[in-house]
Amino acid sequence: KPVLDRVGLIIEIFHAHAQTKEAKLQAELAALMYKRTRLVRVRGPDGRYTFGTTGEAEVVSARGRGSGGRGFISGAGETELQLQRRRILDRRNHLLSQIEDVCRTRALQRAARKRHGGSNGQGLATVAVVGYTNAGKSTLVSALSDSDLYSDDRLFATVDPRLRSAVLPSGKKVLLSDTVGFISDLPVQLVEAFHATLEEVVEADLLVHVLDSSAPNLDEQRSAVLQVLEQIGVSGEKLNNMIEVWNKIDLQEEEMHADEYLDDDEDHEDDVVASELSPVAGDDGASSFPEAEEDDVASELSAGESVEHSDDYNDTVSELSIGNLEETMDDDQQGDISDGWLSSGDGQMTVDDQGGSSMGWKILNDRQSESSEDFRMIGKDSHSQAQHVPHVKTSAVTGVGLQELLVLIDEKLKTQKVLERGSFDRKWRPPRTDDAGIAVEQ
Numbered sequence: 526k527p528v529l530d531r532v533g534l535i536i537e538i539f540h541a542h543a544q545t546k547e548a549k550l551q552a553e554l555a556a557l558m559y560k561r562t563r564l565v566r567v568r569g570p571d572g573r574y575t576f577g578t579t580g581e582a583e584v585v586s587a588r589g590r591g592s593g594g595r596g597f598i599s600g601a602g603e604t605e606l607q608l609q610r611r612r613i614l615d616r617r618n619h620l621l622s623q624i625e626d627v628c629r630t631r632a633l634q635r636a637a638r639k640r641h642g643g644s645n646g647q648g649l650a651t652v653a654v655v656g657y658t659n660a661g662k663s664t665l666v667s668a669l670s671d672s673d674l675y676s677d678d679r680l681f682a683t684v685d686p687r688l689r690s691a692v693l694p695s696g697k698k699v700l701l702s703d704t705v706g707f708i709s710d711l712p713v714q715l716v717e718a719f720h721a722t723l724e725e726v727v728e729a730d731l732l733v734h735v736l737d738s739s740a741p742n743l744d745e746q747r748s749a750v751l752q753v754l755e756q757i758g759v760s761g762e763k764l765n766n767m768i769e770v771w772n773k774i775d776l777q778e779e780e781m782h783a784d785e786y787l788d789d790d791e792d793h794e795d796d797v798v799a800s801e802l803s804p805v806a807g808d809d810g811a812s813s814f815p816e817a818e819e820d821d822v823a824s825e826l827s828a829g830e831s832v833e834h835s836d837d838y839n840d841t842v843s844e845l846s847i848g849n850l851e852e853t854m855d856d857d858q859q860g861d862i863s864d865g866w867l868s869s870g871d872g873q874m875t876v877d878d879q880g881g882s883s884m885g886w887k888i889l890n891d892r893q894s895e896s897s898e899d900f901r902m903i904g905k906d907s908h909s910q911a912q913h914v915p916h917v918k919t920s921a922v923t924g925v926g927l928q929e930l931l932v933l934i935d936e937k938l939k940t941q942k943v944l945e946r947g948s949f950d951r952k953w954r955p956p957r958t959d960d961a962g963i964a965v966e967q
């Protein structure tokens with residue numbers, strides 16, 4: 526069986542889940558960069574030894590240590606090792622040039638959306654939905670846009686970025702960008718290789734940070750996400766302007782109810798179990814769990830458009846044509862174009878939506894007055910950023926808080942001044958030094 530360390534495992538999962546050509550290219554680049562540092566002498570199916578990354582592995586130095594008695598000619602390893610290195614570098618350069626094309630095309634698409642992506646010919650704002658893996662980003666984007674993105678209870682279900690359109694209570698149409706989830710100590714190879722994808726986050730007009738409010742290590746997850754956002758070059762201004770979403774609030778409510786049930790039962794002997802089930806009721810009052818809202822409004826989705834999906838994700842890059850922007854979107858995005866933001870008329874604001882907006886404001890103002898209390902509970906030890914971030918409690922599954930979130934996005938986009946461009950360096954490339962990091966000694 527292949528033996529992987531944490532970094533290798535995460536890269537392997539990214540590789541396995543990648544579906545679009547863009548994600549596949551980037552996952553392969555990350556895998557290549559990871560493997561480059563772990564070249565080992567392996568025995569191939571024909572029983573001969575070579576340098577590679579698969580097969581029956583034996584870590585040796587290039588001088589052929591450990592090869593005695595097995596017909597391995599000392600010195601031959603250097604040649605083989607150099608050959609493997611060259612192959613890896615050739616492949617890397619090929620991948621980099623293709624990824625560069627993706628970056629260029631994405632930049633053109635973004636510029637076009639910003640200029641005249643809206644149905645009325647005006648600019649279209651992009652809201653990037655970020656967060657720890659498995660926090661519920663895809664489920665939330667699906668619910669807000671009335672579409673059906675792939676979501677699953679596993680790590681890195683989403684590796685391919687997706688854009689979905691949604692209509693805010695004001696009638697403004699926006700694009701929601703669902704993207705890869707983060708994790709503590711996200712491998713640097715992935716961050717570097719997924720440059721094209723992560724650039725969408727850096728360049729977004731607004732960030733929505735989705736947190737799994739039921740996660741026991743919530744504060745750690747928040748810090749990990751903020752750290753990655755800083756690492757990829759999201760500006761301080763955008764971080765300050767970010768909205769926090771405490772998702773999966775339905776699970777908190779379930780726990781609260783379980784707690785109430787146990788507390789009400791006077792004959793129940795296991796009070797310890799009750800307090801374990803509901804940390805909010807604990808003695809120290811400093812739990813990481815947000816308190817369940819009593820006044821949560823199960824809002825109807827006011828906006829969103831059904832978006833056609835295509836299963837053919839594979840030829841994104843080869844189909845990209847700078848001359849024709851409508852054709853440069855990937856297949857999923859084309860669904861958005863034909864059914865959404867570039868078509869005229871549909872998806873316009875309705876009177877009902879406007880009504881939802883004013884209701885949303887009342888709720889929002891009520892929430893704002895209690896937000897400091899919530900932060901005391903949820904963010905006792907968390908990153909200082911969290912202290913100032915406006916938040917909404919949602920359940921992407923039941924629909925609680927979604928209308929409120931749309932209202933908050935609306936308001937943020939209205940009030941924010943034009944944000945400075947991210948500090949992500951477009952000319953960034955992985956270092957081209959060939960020999961750095963090879964695990965095998967010379």
Ligand SMILES: Nc1nc2c(ncn2[C@@H]2O[C@H](COP(=O)(O)OP(=O)(O)OP(=O)(O)O)[C@@H](O)[C@H]2O)c(=O)[nH]1
Binds near residue numbers: 660661662679705772
């Ligand atoms: N109970 C509950 N489950 C939710 C909620 N939102 C999402 N989930 C579940 O959480 C799991 C992960 O959801 P995803 O939407 O795939 O999460 P993600 O953040 O996109 O995950 P990655 O793409 O892996 O980063 C799925 O099983 C969802 O059904 C929620 O509000 N309440």
Ligand SMILES: [Mg+2]
Binds near residue numbers: 664
């Ligand atoms: Mg996802």
